[in-house]
Amino acid sequence: MSHLDPERLALVAVGEPLTDAEQEHVATCDVCSIELAELEHTVAVGRSTMTLGELETPPERVWDRILDEVRSPQPAASEVGAPAPAGSPPPSAAPADAPPVADEQPKRRGGLRGGRMLFALAASIAAVLAIVGVWSFVRAPQSVEIASATLAAFPDHPGAAGTAQVIELSDGERTLTVNVEDFDESDGFREVWLITADASALVSLGELDGKKGTFVVPADVDLRDYVLVDISQEPLDGDPTHSGDSIVRGQLEFS
Template identity: 40%
Template sequence: MHTSPDVLALLALGEDAATDADLEHISGCPGCRGELAALTAAAGSARRAGEATLVAPRPEVWQHISEELGLTSAGSGTPPAGPPSAVAPVPAPGRPGERRRTRVAAFVLAAALALAVGVGVGANLDRVAPGGQREVASVPLNALPSWPGSSGRAVVEEDGAGNRTLVVTVSSPEAADGPREVWMTTTTADPMIAMGYLVDGRGRFPIAPTIDLQEFRLVDVSQEPAGDDNFRHSGNSMLRGKLPV
């Protein structure tokens, strides 16, 4: 018997709601683990954006990335215009199984919006991660000019069932004056995927099966304002790195 969707939803919110038997089942069940990963990603996005998973960046994010990658227009020093904004559409309810997932996701979204900003999306994933994780890609996260002395690393892990996890560690001499958020994005910085928040400079975030790492290769850590309720990237990137995939 599969784990109750209510338990999966509460786990996605970081609640200690599962029994040992539940955790053992999830660790060995690709279906339940995949659903937990999807709900956790939805909860992380809900904390900032309600139903949005893919968000358009602020203009300065694209400008900084284009300069870093040498994409400025020849002789002008001005980056080419970024692509149009994109926000993931909300799928319409379908078959009963899909409606069930929609109801559970709606619960997660509603509950996540009530949580305090700064709770780590991946806080409870260590309990259900199965053994045999292998590192498939890693990259140092380099500090942007306004964050001297900061450093970090991003690692993509994969288990035997193909479930992927983004593991991010960050250190900085600057004290956090608000939540620090992890993003995955393209080389054009549009759209951006909000992965979740760091807790004490660390975080583990499930990578949804629909995310193509060949496309979303950039990992970005941003300093968000205290009490910020804007679901978009603050524009204040601390660290960035490009996964070698």
Template identity: 40%
Template sequence: MTHLDRDTLALVALAELELSAAEREHLAACPGCSGELDALRRTVLIGRSAGSVDLVTPADAVWGRIHSALGLSDAVAAPPRLAGLDLAGSALAGSEPARLEAARADQNPAAPDPAVPDPAAPAPADRAPVTYLRRRQRTWVPVAAAACAVGLVGGVAAGAWWQSTSAPAPETVIAQAQLDALPGWTARGSALVEESDDGRREVVVDLADDAGADGLREVWLLTADATGLVSVGLLDGSSGRFSIPAGVDLAEFPVVDVSAELADGNPAHSGDSIVRGTLNTL
């Protein structure tokens, strides 16, 4: 099987896509793909932990460069103001470009458009009358913004409908563990493994509030002697649910470990474990 592409790994890191059994098997056996996924998950976690972002209104010169690059007309030379745009398009008449076009028409109402001959003028005797179509006024920025906004609203609505109508597959708890603090930590928690009817397995981790909420935390499955390990994802908050790769045998990797990690891009275990516990099969 070829390597997983970056777009697929990015969707997995965002929890927007679930891999097939063959893809999970490849991910478990491929250090390159698993390392790439770990790096993307770290990026997602860092982005989500950054808090709110203040949006800054761009300078008028920014629109000037866009205007020049696209070769737009003087009617849309002024920076657009789209804050009051109606998603249904009813506010387009009040947008900046439309107001400019209307103002220009009011200032010179009698000036004919040289590109649109007067339909009332008599046609030459040797020619049949011709009906001309008036050129449509270009409102590039408002229409594009309206289309993007409507698409965004439609996407959100579709996502909400899908989540409300899709039911998760029944799951059975097949193993559980108590997570105890390692030296230097006072945390505690629990872990359990759930298996769905189609064979997918997930480890569910719940930690107490004192389990190192600051910084990155990563969930691992270890061998009993801690000489082998598999990362299953980054823990965001006090609890999380992580897919177990299809090729991982819990009899060989029975230990659940949560480590404190640095945001240094290194996918290896930091060596600083917060809690750890051994799964007991039910």
């Protein structure tokens, strides 16, 4: 795996989770881990200044690095070449407005690494300004549907039908939501199961109260094995095993 994309690092710095592959890379790559640490620091500064309502002056070394980057391609331009007095960075040199020098001249002195740094800095500061303010207010966990199933009736329960959706939350937890229609809510109760394709193993997710329910899928259950969603009619006999009386069943299709 090559180094992580600077834009990606910036997003990670503002809170996006690393994928397993990225985590593995960062753990073994000094370049990326240092870059990420620097971006996280930038984000921390950004967050703290959001509450103050104004931006702090970035550390001197950050300005030095930006100025170095800006100057290096134009050594003849004397107006750019003059060193800025310490402690007074030019107000027009706001990083978010800086042109994408790195993209235009990837092979100039300073090399890809410098370009990456400049771009990452600009991207991270822009991302902080654009995202962080909103982020903390709208920080709903990201969830995505990873599988779904259509549940078909068993002969003993004609007319029954249902659907199932598996949602994965940003923290990796998976939930199964089932909807069932047109079944006889008679004696006993309904129970939701995940069953392997060859029916050699099954796991109960819990009792279905009413026609809709959401259940946490145990972390150790591999849905590629437990592909069948089953809702059974269970008698009140104290027996925790499947009654054998399925109402609907369907196979998960992965997104």
